[in-house]
Each structure stands twice: as structure tokens, then as C-alpha cells.
Amino acid sequence: MTEPRVDLEALFSRARTTLASAPREALGEVVQPRRVLGVARAPRVQRRGDAWHLGVLLVTDDAVLATGDVVRAREEARRGYTATSQRERAELAAAAFRGGFAEGESVHVGWRMLDLDAVARGEASGPLALVDGVPSVRWSQAGGYTALAGYLDERIELLRHPPQGA
Template sequence: MTGLRELFDIARGRLAGAPQERLGELLPGRRILGVPRAARIVPRGAAWHLGVLLLTDEGVLETGEILRAREEVRRGFAAESQRQRAALAAAARRGGFAEGETVHVGWRELDLGAVERGGSSGPLALRDGEPVVRWSRSGGFAPLAGYLDERVELLRHPPQGAT
């Protein structure tokens, strides 16, 4: 049986040359010389987006919120959630992301050691000695090896019209 870290190393090897998406961190607004400065999202690296997981060169992260950087525009919103997403998209643009660029925020590093000891970390767990992943908050666990195979294949060869 293949170990947890080995599964991710194999996936990294298969993903060499595949496109990565950028990671960002939200920095709250602050005052500079008494002038308020708006919140911004600053770059914090890149990762391959594999569903509920983000795979970096050294680690594994749990996916948080995904948005596209956009210039701030005044407009009416039907819902407060739309206003908040627009504010985050503008914060990413202010932080240096290109217009329309995909940005991951609110991600969390997973503790692979805890999983290897039989515990869990985010969507990862060990069940009967096999690494598994919960592919949605309400979904069940799926074998990690098969999940990674499917997600790597989708990233390397997206369905027509998906990009």
C-alpha cells in the first residue's frame, strides 16, 4: 500500500508543468499617517487546485475560498454575500493580482503527521490504514489514491470548454 506522503509526491511528479493557481492572504485595512488604507490580498505562493485540496511544492492545503481579482466598481447588490465577494475580489486586485486571475484565500495547511498517526486533518483521514479524503462537507470518504488520480487527470486534460 502506498503511504500518504508518497501519494502526494507521485501527484506532484505527474503535475510537473501543469498550471498552478496563486494563493493569497487577506491583510486587513489599516491607517498610514492617519489615512485609511483598504484591505488587500497579497500573494503567498502557488498550488495545484485538486478539488478540496491544494497541493504545493512542499505541502498540502485545504481549499478555502476561490475568487477572481477584479477592479473595484460601484454597483448595487441583491445580497450582502455578493457585496462581500466583490470586496474580496477588489482586495486581491489591490494586492497585486492581475485582473481576472484566480486567487485562493482562507486556505489552511493540513497536518499530514496527524493523519499518519490515525487522526484527521481537514478533509484527510486514515480509515483501516488507508488514506482517504472527504470530497465534500456532507459527502463520505473516498480513497485518496483514486481521488488524486482523477483530479490530476482533470487538471492535466480538462474537458472541452472547461478552460
């Protein structure tokens, strides 16, 4: 079953060529710094490269990743949040700022490497799967699968030519 792998590689190779001049977004990883004199320091987000953000996928020069959280780095400030999720996102944004990301820079954290070989064998890897032999992507947890080729074309067009005001 090597043909789907060729299709996947060709799809992502074509995408990378088309995206060559398109803007990329930062990839980061949350790290817990070593303790200093027994005192814990605040976590920070370290830069791990960059990728083109295509909906539920992140495409790098040599890999395909599933998105995780996206935050904009910002200086830590005391805020009153009613929701724990808001507080956690604010802490993640502050960790990105502490890690050296510029104020307001978009940072992807919690992303996962996808296994294109597994997809070629008919297994799912994150949002990617073969559906009736066609490489497909699930663009939301509740949504169904759509053909990967069309999805990539649409997302690349949106990245290269965003709607006015976006």
C-alpha cells in the same frame, strides 16, 4: 503507525511529479494595511505562492492545503447586491486586484495548512483522514470519504486534460 505516513508522502510525491507541467493557481492572504495618518486603508490580498488546485486540496511543492475561497481578481466597481455573500466576494476580488493580482487571475484565500502527521496518527486534518487504515479525503461537507489515491488520480487527470469547454 508510520506506514500510512509513507503512503501519504508517496501519494503526494507522485502527484507532484505528475503535475510538474500542469498550471498552478495563486495563493493569497488578506492583509489589513497600516493606517496612514490615522485613516484606515482598504484590505488587500498579498501573494503567498502558488499551488495545484485538486478539488478540496491545494498541493504546493512542500505542503498540502485545504481550499478556502477562490476568487478572480477584478477592479473594484460599485454594484448593487441583494446578498451579503455576493458583496463579500466582490470585496475579496477587489482586494486581490489591489494586492497586485492581474484582472481575472484566480486567487485562493482562506486556505489552511493540513497536518499529514496528524492524519498518519489516525486524526483528521481538514478533509483528510485515515478510514480503516486507508488515506482518504472528504470531497464535500455532506459527502463521505473516498480513497485519496483514486481522488488524486481523477483530479490530476482533470487538471492536465480538462473537458472541452471547461
